[in-house]
Amino acid sequence: MDIKSKNLNxxxxxxxxxxxxxxxxxxxLPRPNIELGFNVQLLPLFHAILNSATAVxxxxxxxxxxxxxxxxxxxxxxxAVALSALFLVSYVTYxxxxxxxxxxxxxxxxxxxxxxxxxxxxxxxxxxxILLTHILLAIxxxxxxxxxxxxxxQEDFVKHKKIARITWPIWFYVAVTGVIVYVMISPYY
Numbered sequence: 001m002d003i004k005s006k007n008l009n010x011x012x013x014x015x016x017x018x019x020x021x022x023x024x025x026x027x028x029l030p031r032p033n034i035e036l037g038f039n040v041q042l043l044p045l046f047h048a049i050l051n052s053a054t055a056v057x058x059x060x061x062x063x064x065x066x067x068x069x070x071x072x073x074x075x076x077x078x079x080a081v082a083l084s085a086l087f088l089v090s091y092v093t094y095x096x097x098x099x100x101x102x103x104x105x106x107x108x109x110x111x112x113x114x115x116x117x118x119x120x121x122x123x124x125x126x127x128x129x130i131l132l133t134h135i136l137l138a139i140x141x142x143x144x145x146x147x148x149x150x151x152x153x154q155e156d157f158v159k160h161k162k163i164a165r166i167t168w169p170i171w172f173y174v175a176v177t178g179v180i181v182y183v184m185i186s187p188y189y
Contacts, residue, residue: 016143043094051178134177
């Protein structure tokens with residue numbers, strides 16, 4: 001049985017629930033004291049690069065499909081999915097081995113005191129709004145990308161196009177806001 005005739009709704013649903021659950025659990029697990037052989041503090045920059053590349057690929061994908069270049073459209077989307085998967089593995093690795101960085105924590109003690117809050121002022125509200133929408137839409141985008149990809153592989157182009165009109169702007173938003181979040185939080189790493 002090939003992918004065109006398989007019903008993959010249940011596996012997509014399981015993956016779509018498992019990913020945010022695993023990521024949420026990471027924030028509550030104690031951090032292991034293991035030397036990885038590389039500086040995990042470099043990973044947030046790597047994540048921003050992956051998000052930037054994904055955003056560019058999504059723009060290229062839209063350009064290609066509007067121009068009727070289906071093969072290029074497919075290729076750019078598959079690369080964007082691969083980069084997103086790499087991002088997820090790297091993100092999980094980073095958060096497994098490090099404490100979360102707090103916005104405004106200039107002295108890196110994992111506490112944002114009153115003086116630090118005053119220093120960042122209203123920008124904290126902007127940061128947390130962008131971060132919250134980024135996180136919520138990152139959860140939503142997993143099943144959307146998987147279903148969009150599946151419909152494309154199944155050559156159900158009517159459904160593929162219909163769901164892609166929802167998937168693309170959300171995925172693009174998640175990719176771009178991932179970079180914005182990095183730029184805003186990077187002074188506190």
